[in-house]
Amino acid sequence: MPNPVNRYTYRDYLQWDDGERWELIHGVPYNMSPAPSRIHQKVLGEIFGEFRDYLKDKSCEVYLAPFDVRLPSQDQADDTDNVVQPDISIICDPDKLDHKGCNGNPDLIVEVLSPSTAKHDRLRKFTLYEENGVQEYWIVDISNETVEVLSLNQGQYERVNVYGNEDEDEDEITSQLFDSFSLDLQTVFE
Template sequence: MSSFYEELEKRGEELGMAREEMALYAAKRQGEFTVEDYRRLPDEVRAELIDGELIYMEAPGYTHQELIMELSVELVNYIRANKGACRVVQSPLDVQLDCDDRTMVQPDLIVICDEKKIVRKGIYGAPDLCIEILSPSTRKKDCTLKVQKYMNAGVREYWIVDPDKKAVITYRFEGEDIPGISMYTFQDKVPVGIFEGSLEIDFQEILGRLRFC
């Protein structure tokens, strides 16, 4: 039984799920789940759907959330100062990445510049920039599976921010047969590729404001 099933079984009664509802999930194998199955989950169960597999997500920690807030402020301030049309949105927000019924992800932070992709339930299509803040439960997924998924879906740029190692890895997919990969530390200024480097986020300055827990 996968960690997703274990969590659902453990918390099902606590969340008021009927045994019949839980049985619907137990009847399917990983790889067979759809967006409809994903949307039936109780609000209290955080999960992502990737290629038909439901993946349980633990609640993030304090430093994780503070980093999201810091990066959001930097991005929003830049866009507003330059009268840009892009929007910055934090998780939880459903992103139907491949516009199919087999994948629904919740990146920690996105920048979306095509308003036609904004729908009532979230985002339909690939954001321009996705940022994931690593945690122990998401490290493998964010560093391997999501790199390929975001590249194939048409995400222009992907950042992996590692608060434990105080490192940032950026992937630029736009116009590249092979992704452009750059590595930084929390002592560096990291250029935002979708803005052609006109915005650099000073991680050393952010580091000075963070509280690590």
């Protein structure tokens, strides 16, 4: 198990075999335990299924956690200190995929908030994804039944929309990256 006061790299991360899920952000380890709730997994499955069906005959691929996404800076091509496991990752550049996962920024990431990860997803991962050029970031809040869609514009995230309670007229969640994709909000939170 890593010591949270030390800085670690992907090489270190590969050595940890304590049965727990970890992420590294700027070399700092974050424990991703406990396992997600049943509702978290149900919502995640609905969103994943819709993207999987939509992308079936397209060049992009969709992956569920646990799936390592390595986000190296320019000087860390071989041993990054950023390794995350987004709930859903969509990658449209096959050159970023290898037997270990994804080496580089996914095009779209979805994170389903849990009480134990909400701050991590909204702050640390938000900043990491923005810094690394993830074009679209969805934050799914189960407790409020909302989906916040953020799109990268000139290196910074802009809120496209928050679908859910506060915007009852919007029943279809749409993506800035995939024009013809839409997801029924009611289906997500059934």
